Amino acid sequence: MHGVTVLQDMYSRIGPTVHRAVDGLPDDALTARLDPEANTVAWLTWHIGRDQDVQVAAAVGRDQVWSRGWAERFDLPFGPDDTGYGHTPQDVARVGGPAELLLGYVDAVAAESADVLAHLDDDALDEIVDDAWDPPVTRGARLVSVGLDSLEHAAQIAYLRGVLERTGRA
Template identity: 50%
Template sequence: MNSAGILADAFERIHEAVHAAVEGLPPQDLNARLDGEANSIAWLVWHLTRVQDDHVADAAGTEQVWFAKDWVSRFELPLEKGSTGYGHSSAQVGSVTVESGDLLLGYFDAVNEQTLGFVRGLDGRALDRVVDEAWSPPVTLGVRLISVIADDLQHAGQAAFVRGALERRQ
């Protein structure tokens, strides 16, 4: 398997984990917080998708799906239009609510499709391209993609944990 195949497999695993955490849940469970400071499934999945959309679009030189497909209007969030959730306060986390899992999964699937289209076309040399010089050392495409994968898997796992905790309460 080449590097493009490995990256595509990783993003496909994120897809499976996100769908497993969201599918079949009513809005009250998607928006529930285990305590007043906890992240909801809605926020976790929205955030991991926003970060993936932002970072991969930047690296690919494309427009974010959030704007290109007008997901920003569909979500109708009381946040800055370009917000990704990074550094959100508890109140901002609580403001990310959805009326159905279809909204979350629709946005996630659109971002995942764009991501897979990009990573499947990469070769090993492309992964060495510097995509962010604001860090020391500068961030390469390979490092950026692994960072997105790690972050997405962590948040998908957190969403799965929240789902499990909510199901045990019932």
Template identity: 50%
Template sequence: MNSASVLLDAFGRLPRGVHRVVAGAHDADDGFLTFRVDPGANTIAWLVWHLTRVQDDHVADVAGTEQVWTDDGWAERFGLPLPARDTGYGHSADDVAQVGVRAPLLRGYFDAVHAATIGYVETLTDADLDRVVDTRWDPAVTLGVRLVSVVGDCTAHLAQAQYVRGVYERRR
């Protein structure tokens, strides 16, 4: 097994979790997509949107491609009152509330980003992962470190969304 295979496995674990956490929702009005554990907490809709935006942004950057969000028209389909390059980093509770979108959009956008990510990672060799992609840090960030960071961020936000879903279901 090479490094790209490990990354493919890690990214490959995300779709099942994303689909399960939004399963049963057809609209933001279904309740649990916009449910908050407390007034300042993140919603499932925001968490899934954010983890997908971060993956899209970071992978497009290292791959040298356009983001799926803007290039494939997802920004227009979502119609959020946020800048097109916004990934959700630093959002306030009010910003989080603006991401009340339908589950099919969340799944569709995630699936498109996942496909782009897998397509890119499948092209990588072990040597590629040593390429420096960000010199703003000390030590500089390599492609391998950046991709592991993306997997970690996505996994953490997916776990948060699963927690919110569990709290919502227990309160019903």
């Protein structure tokens, strides 16, 4: 199996995993918190889309999906490259539903990522895309990191959903 094929498989799992965790949740469950500083389903879903969008776009020199009307739909007070990294509990609280908006963005980003991967070959994965690190980051390493981060956050959403359902909050 080739590197791009492995990445395509990994990225194809992100959207369905997020959908399974979010579909059918009531709006109030999207913003419920386990404690005052915990991330919410809405924030985690948005963050999956933003991080993947920003990182994949930068790794291949494309515009972000966010700039295609999604920023206006969400109407959040964050900068155009904000992915949620370092957000305060107050910032987390600013991100809400509905689920259709959150999942729509994740789906649009997934489609863009699939298109990006369809146009890469294995040699492109070895190209340096970030020399601010030691060692410098290759495109392949960046794409693996983003895909794993997305799946990790999708698992957090699934866990959060389970807790909310078991405690009668979803």
